Amino acid sequence: MALGVLSLLGFQLVDSAFIARLGTAPLAAQSFTFPLSFLIIGVQVGLGIAIAALISRALGAEERSRARRLGSLVLLGGGAVIALLALALLIVQEPLFRLLGARAELLPLIRSYWAPQLLAAWLGAALYFGYSLFRAHGDTRLPGKLMVITSLLNLVLDPLLIFGVGGWPGLGLPGAAWATTLAFGAGLVILGRRLGRTDWLASEGLVAEAGRSVGPFTAIAGPAMISQLMPPLAAMLATAIVASLGETSVAAWGMASRLETVSLMVVLALTMSLPPWLGRCYGAGDWQQIRRLTTLAFKVAVCWQLALGCALALLAPWVASVLSGNPEVRGELSLLIRGLLPSYALLGLCMLVVSASNALGWPLRAMLLSCARLFVCYLPCLWLGTQWGGIAGTALGAASGNVLAGGLAYLSFRRSIGDRGKIVQ
Numbered sequence: 001m002a003l004g005v006l007s008l009l010g011f012q013l014v015d016s017a018f019i020a021r022l023g024t025a026p027l028a029a030q031s032f033t034f035p036l037s038f039l040i041i042g043v044q045v046g047l048g049i050a051i052a053a054l055i056s057r058a059l060g061a062e063e064r065s066r067a068r069r070l071g072s073l074v075l076l077g078g079g080a081v082i083a084l085l086a087l088a089l090l091i092v093q094e095p096l097f098r099l100l101g102a103r104a105e106l107l108p109l110i111r112s113y114w115a116p117q118l119l120a121a122w123l124g125a126a127l128y129f130g131y132s133l134f135r136a137h138g139d140t141r142l143p144g145k146l147m148v149i150t151s152l153l154n155l156v157l158d159p160l161l162i163f164g165v166g167g168w169p170g171l172g173l174p175g176a177a178w179a180t181t182l183a184f185g186a187g188l189v190i191l192g193r194r195l196g197r198t199d200w201l202a203s204e205g206l207v208a209e210a211g212r213s214v215g216p217f218t219a220i221a222g223p224a225m226i227s228q229l230m231p232p233l234a235a236m237l238a239t240a241i242v243a244s245l246g247e248t249s250v251a252a253w254g255m256a257s258r259l260e261t262v263s264l265m266v267v268l269a270l271t272m273s274l275p276p277w278l279g280r281c282y283g284a285g286d287w288q289q290i291r292r293l294t295t296l297a298f299k300v301a302v303c304w305q306l307a308l309g310c311a312l313a314l315l316a317p318w319v320a321s322v323l324s325g326n327p328e329v330r331g332e333l334s335l336l337i338r339g340l341l342p343s344y345a346l347l348g349l350c351m352l353v354v355s356a357s358n359a360l361g362w363p364l365r366a367m368l369l370s371c372a373r374l375f376v377c378y379l380p381c382l383w384l385g386t387q388w389g390g391i392a393g394t395a396l397g398a399a400s401g402n403v404l405a406g407g408l409a410y411l412s413f414r415r416s417i418g419d420r421g422k423i424v425q
Helices: 002-020 024-060 064-091 093-099 104-136 141-163 173-195 206-243 247-263 265-284 287-314 316-323 327-359 363-416
Strands: none
Touching: 002 024, 002 141, 002 173, 002 247, 002 316, 024 064, 024 093, 024 104, 024 173, 024 206, 024 247, 024 265, 024 327, 064 093, 064 104, 064 206, 093 104, 104 141, 104 173, 104 265, 141 173, 206 247, 206 327, 206 363, 247 265, 247 287, 247 316, 247 327, 247 363, 265 287, 265 327, 287 316, 287 327, 316 327, 327 363
16 A cells, blocks of 8 residues: 555656646646645545445454445445535635635636546545445555556656647646546546456445444544545645745645655555554454554654655755756745655654544544644644744744644544553543
């Protein structure tokens, strides 16, 4: 899963690197779409958490027929929810982007990119729901392979569709979205063929199962979805804060956001692969194993992120020069890398605590922790830093928020698990 996440997030960073060659305006236009893209991802991840939790618990309790019915329900329902959300974001795009601080001259660029990007987001969500089904059944290889395949396809298609080839002119900024659409579409075809060879889906008893499972599903998906929607909301507010510093700062911030997701690849892989096993242990009542798994995951996340963050901070000027051709963007991006990357050790710890809490039947606690991370720790520190010291203060403020959130998450989780691996009431 780590290799798959690296490739999947890597091609998003590649998108931004290619778009940066078009100029500051296209890169800023793409950066304004990130918060709304994260909104869609937040909904799909919240649904995916509930998918993995319920199916893995059913498998742990040896309820395989129910697991098959749940698999069919979540694929159908999840696709419909994301389609409706994408349609709503398409209809109200202009007031939303104006609210984020986009200037009038950027709106045509954003508009040309946003429609194909929403189609790509829907296809990506359908793929993610399929990945969740495979992970719930203990198969992380196929999702990892498909992430690599789709990212390689995107890498090949990006320059062809953005810049053109031979005598065929490129599409510019929209070409990046169409490349992603084609890559996700190919991955969905492969996943559908593999899914057809399994017995993980059912066509009978779906209505009765929907009535039985809507309560447990909502109890998990509701708080989990709210938890996942908080980051895009916070990203919108953060973009609006950074927009006060100018277009160059928005472009640098957008690139730093892409680099953030790539640098968190191991943590993201753990948040995908750990919950199904925690769900099975939860279904079997094995709290000692849950304690061992979470402790190991926390250690891996903190050590890896701290080492990677320090290394990238030392190489910040070189990394910035690779990602952007604009000297001003490079300078601000270098400052953001130095300030932010080491703090992701504590951010990763917080992300794992939230993921584990959802898998262990504490979705409300996970939601409250996500809320505290973003709106008590992260955004106030980001705003204060930006007001105090420009882009350098932005980096320092965001890093301080991540450190505070990680400490709060760790203390909260320790109180949730007793000394003998039992829940503390």
